[in-house]
Amino acid sequence: MCVPMSESRNLEETMCMKPTTLGIVACLLVSFFPLAALAAPTGDTLTLSRLVTDALRSNGELLALRDELGIAEAEAVRAGLHPDPVLELGLDTGDLTGSSGEDRYSVGLSREFLTFGKRRLRGAVADKGFAAVREQVRNAERLLVLDVKARFHGLILARERLALARKAMALDHELVSIAEERFQAGDIAEIEVSMARVEENRAQERVIAAETEVASLRAGLAQTVGLPAEALLEITDGMPGGGSAIDTAALEEQALRLRPDLKALMLAKEGSSAAVELARAERWPNVIAGIVYSHERSTEGEGAQEERTTDELLGLRLSVSLPAPSRREALLREAMARQSAGERRVTSLRAAVVREVETATSRLAAAENALRLYRADILPRLEENLATVREAYRLGETGILNVIEEQHRHYQVNSDYLAALHGRNLAVAQLEAAAGIELAHKEGDNR
Structure with a gap:
């Protein structure tokens, strides 16, 4: 009620x-x-680390890849097993050929024995394959973390630009008020009031566009993380401020040692080497050995001299397959080609990893330099110039075009600063992904 x-x-x-x-x-x-209703929380504030954790736990593609890891594990287990034994049953009878007194039945058990270490080599190939797939899963996790960080920083940039657009709209609204006061006092023409209102309407359009961009980026990040978009209404930029000194050589060494994609290729190359040894061993035949028990009944003599006899026999069976040389040589050539291709891929990726670290380091250094320039000189002067021009217009010492131009410059430079800040945060994420580690940061203001 x-x-x-x-x-x-x-x-x-x-x-x-x-x-x-x-x-x-x-x-x-x-x-x-x-009071309790007013104090009720609107929702948890999500940090970047929380979103990364949620993505690693809930991302659908990553979960599917982890399930596929079980396939490689099962193949590794199957490769290390001995061949299954074969049970053979036999029955011979003379009832259909006019020898009703003749019959024989047998039971045999045989198994193939792998020679020249084939079971060990098959197990080695499968184990390397399983380890390579496991590193591929870790590499997918690395790329997912980079994707989440990139989307997160993109959303932070859009949100900050929305705040900047709202601030610009407030400045334009104040300019309209000042212009109306001066028009009422007879200091300016009505055209200046109209110009101020046009700028206010343009600012409103920028706000609408920025709100649409924020909603779109929030939906994309939510899909990647595996959360509903409503859960990302409150996020905070948890990136620390300045970073510690970057040792490019140390990062390159760590990347070459820790990158999971490089580990996966190296494991695949080792698996190819084991496959070459296996292909050489496959040129030699396997041995099939077994034991057979047979029971025979027969009739000897005729008429009154007819005598039925029963024999029980136990025998051994041994057979050897004769592999076709051309087929075995083709398998060997295929294994050697895979080995050579694997070595080339490892060499190529090692060079690419070094380039990625160098590029990310250079990009981060350039972004840090740009931010220092913005913070030390450009932004303070920009705020001072805007305040001076607006006060001069209020006092009638300058025209409205100068104010509009300065406000445009204020908005554009601040937008460029936000882009530089986004570039710095993205460069950190890319460097962490390239090196395969989390960088140590100094605590500080990220703005």
Whole structure:
């Protein structure tokens, strides 16, 4: 039931005036619940580290890749097993050929024995394959973390540009008020008021565009993380400020040692080497050995001299397959080609890893230099110039075009500064992904 505000206030005053226990309790409840409603949290604030954790736990593509890891593990287990034994049953009878007294049945058990270490080599190939797939999963995690960081910093940039657009709209609204006051005082023509209103409308369009961009980037980040878009309404830029000194040579060494994609290729190359040894061993045949028990019944003589005899035999069976040389040589050539290709891929990726670290380091250094220039000189002068021009217009010492031009410059330079800040944060994320580690940062203001 809805209670009007005036009736609710009267009810509170009436109940608080009665010195009864029920009245005191009711008074406390009525007084507390409005405060509790105001103090209720709107939702958890999500940090970058929290989003990365959620993505590693909930991203659909990564979960599917982890499931596929079980396939490689099963193949590694199967490669290390001995061949299954073969049970053979035999029955021979003479009933269909006119020899009703003749029959034989047998039971045999045989198994293939792998020669020249083939089982060990097959297990080595499968184990290297499983380890390579595991490193591929870790590399997918590395790329997912980079994707989340890039999307997160993109959303932060869009959100900061939205705040900048709203600030610019507030400045344009103030300019309209100043122009209207001066027009009413007869200091300026009406055209200047119209020009100020046009700038205010353009600022409103920028705000709408910025809000649309924020919503789009929030949806993309939510899909990557595996959370609903509503959960990302409150996020905070948890990136620290200045970073510690970058040792490019040390980062290159760590990248060559820790990058999971490079580890995966190196494991695949080792698996190819084992496959070459296996292909050489496959040129030699395997041995199939078994044991057979047979029971035979036969009839000897005719008429009164007919005698039935029974024999039980136990025998050994041994067979050897004769592999075709051309087929085995083709398998060997294929394995050697894979080995050579694997070595070339490792060499190429090692060079690419070094280039990635060098490029990311250079990009980060350039971004840091740009930010220092913005913070030390450009932004303070920009704020000072804008305040001076706006005050001069209010006093009638300059025209409105100068104010509009300075406000445009203020918006554009601040937007460029936000882009430089985004570039710096993205460069950190790219350097961390290239090196395969998390960089140590100094605590500080990220703005």
